[in-house]
Amino acid sequence: MVDAQSEDAAAGFNPLRPKLMRVAYRMLGCVADAEDIVQEAFIRWIRTERGQVREPEAFLRSIVTRLCLDQLKSARRQRETYIGPWLPDPVVEEEEDEDVTLPLMLALERLSPLERAAFLLHDVFGLSFEEVAATVQRDPAACRQLASRARTHVREARPRFQVDKQFGLEFSKAFFAASRSGDMKALGAMLAAEVSIHADGGGKRSAAMEPVIGYDAVMKVHEYLAALFIKGGSTLVRAGFVNGLPGFVTREADGELQTTALEIEDGKISAIYIMRNPDKLRHLH
Template identity: 85%
Template sequence: MPEAGHADAAASFDPLRPKLMRVAYRMLGSVADAEDVVQEAFIRWMGAGRSEVREPEAFLRRTVTRLCLDQLKSARRQRETYVGPWLPDPVVEEEEEEDVTLPLMLALERLSPLERAAFLLHDVFGLGFEEVAASIQRDPAACRQLAARARIHVREARPRFQVEKQRGIELAGAFFAASRSGDMKALGAMLAADVSVHADGGGKRPAAMQPIFGFDAVMKVHENLAALFRKDGSKLIRTGFVNGLPGFITLEADDELQTTALEIEDGKVVAIYVMRNPDKLRHLH
């Protein structure tokens, strides 16, 4: 009977797993933590009185949301001691994910856990405030206020100038070619005047300890990097969308993966996000 019960639980849970992963990852910004939360939700689902649950998806989404809220409390403490800039784990896809881009995920980091949950559940996943209230155990009026406060904080992080998908991929390929070959003229033509670079090495691999701002500073960094790329090599694995932004995966000289995501406005690169922390790249292998 236990094996039959396990199979029954899996049969009803597995179709919902991708949706639950989307909620958990957008709440936590970590693929590994999201997988742990979803697995814990499955364990709880196995022990639940499933015949009495009228809406399994709503039940499991609430379970995942509450587990994420608990996780965010410890995650916030960990971020305070993180070495260098923190970026969410890169999720690389063939198609653009338009609901939550990397800049928006960074903006979510500035919210309280409850604000983050209310905003994601209502504004991103389209749930009514009654369902949001049931998920985060607050009344609907409080959830409206939480979502409204969150909206003010993240409004600027919403993409204002959507780059056409194919054009975005072409720019990512051109950026890779120019940055690795040292074609500074071609690279400079792609960058906005106020361009910035944000590199997450997590103390595990060399990376700038602070974001780099401004055209001249970013160009200088890439001049220095190009000399290293010419000497040691940098292999393009694939282009795609990294957390909703055009970008690419590379294999670097130390035999570790790296992702680069480009935020583009008016045809110019306004921000470059580089993930070098091997712990956050493990799922891409």
């Protein structure tokens, strides 16, 4: 039975939960870990003298950020032994997220935890450096430096070409149709010369152990895959935006889900991101 204290805490916490999840997910790139962090923040919120907290959102964001900083230390060690390319958990939404796309999340992986926190809190979530400093327990000047260094590293990952929402969705559906039917002519017309494939199987499902780079190599992969798709089937479950990029969710021949996200530049696909690791797809069920 839920006691009155927990109900009172939940009343103040639950409206903030989606914002806190956004912070935790963008810090960690893992939905399950982000959910655990936010739940731990709720437990701490229950134990807090809430009447003395003037700004609950800032207070809880600080708790979530600090918990994420601790989590990132162990996560980095785990990723050193990860099998094949690592991609963040796919989040599929109706609307595109222009602030934090999948390429940007991959660029964030190269930052230190503090650089990542400073960049996200200031550049993405719009906090002042004074607020960032209070959150990460550093002085504002240090936070300004952290964000500046982070900005230099991630500048190239910012989308250079704005893709119209409807065009992106239609383009991803056309890519699905061409790749699954084996229409290599239509597929080839969609690809940029330096296109790449990044597939995360996590050692749980088959996937290329290294990124596949270049038009010819990507076409060869899709010629091989088309024969498998035609024989085994690949069903479109949903089109949408996968981590801010046009893409889709499919159910593959093995019965498992898969997500595909397309980075589109100047009307051509420059990168294809495929999530096959079932552990990272559980939340989509």
